[in-house]
Amino acid sequence: AQKVTQTQTSISVMEKTTVTMDCVYETRDSSYFLFWYKQTASGEIVFLIRQDSYKKENATEGHYSLNFQKPKSSIGLIITATQIEDSAVYFCAMRDNVGDNSKLIWGLGTSLVVNP
Amino acid sequence: EAAVTQSPRNKVAVTGGKVTLSCNQTNNHNNMYWYRQDTGHGLRLIHYSYGAGSTEKGDIPDGYKASRPSQENFSLILELATPSQTSVYFCASGDRDNNQDTQYFGPGTRLLVL
Numbered sequence: 001a002q003k004v005t006q007t008q009t010s011i012s013v014m015e016k017t018t019v020t021m022d023c024v025y026e027t028r029d030s031s032y033f034l035f036w037y038k039q040t041a042s043g044e045i046v047f048l049i050r051q052d053s054y055k056k057e058n059a060t061e062g063h064y065s066l067n068f069q070k071p072k073s074s075i076g077l078i079i080t081a082t083q084i085e086d087s088a089v090y091f092c093a094m095r096d097n098v099g100d101n102s103k104l105i106w107g108l109g110t111s112l113v114v115n116p
Numbered sequence: 117e118a119a120v121t122q123s124p125r126n127k128v129a130v131t132g133g134k135v136t137l138s139c140n141q142t143n144n145h146n147n148m149y150w151y152r153q154d155t156g157h158g159l160r161l162i163h164y165s166y167g168a169g170s171t172e173k174g175d176i177p178d179g180y181k182a183s184r185p186s187q188e189n190f191s192l193i194l195e196l197a198t199p200s201q202t203s204v205y206f207c208a209s210g211d212r213d214n215n216q217d218t219q220y221f222g223p224g225t226r227l228l229v230l
Contacts, residue, residue: 045221108158
């Protein structure tokens with residue numbers, strides 16, 4: 001069955017450090033897409049970055065990057081030089097081509113607190 | 117600026133009443149989605165649509181109907197609202213052809229059913 005698991009419920013880091021948030025997924029498909037979203041304190045949900053499974057290079061977007069380890073079914077989100085405004089809940093999601101492939105499978109989120 | 121907007125942003129309804137949540141997108145995306153978010157459950161898909169005139173059941177469709185009268189608009193309808201439908205509702209749009217259906221979200225609607 002398709003599943004996305006974020007094992008870290010919450011993380012607390014100091015400003016300007018690097019943080020990695022974990023995400024593991026389950027799929028029977030060889031082609032799939034992995035997404036990270038951020039939900040701010042105001043409730044806004046913002047798309048951050050996507051990894052296509054057929055691409056070997058890790059995706060990067062500004063101070064966000066991904067650590068894609070396909071054999072481990074793992075897609076970690078790395079935030080470098082964290083800022084106070086990075087404090088938010090981060091969601092991992094997956095879309096594959098099994099069954100209804102218009103649906104995203106979501107993790108339950110990791111709460112990040114960046115301390116000054 | 118392309119965007120997904122929702123109305124109303126906040127709604128208080130009575131049990132048994134009818135509630136309509138509206139969503140508009142200017143992204144020109146084919147697909148649109150309705151989710152609800154509750155503590156401990158994350159985002160759960162209620163209904164979605166592939167385009168005007170199309171609606172599909174998501175993972176938790178019971179008690180909800182959807183309507184997609186145009187490319188831009190997608191509504192979620194609670195015919196007989198119940199307190200268990202108190203939640204935050206998010207609409208999203210996506211386009212598989214152009215960006216692998218990356219979904220872009222509206223600001224959310226907070227619904228309280230008394």
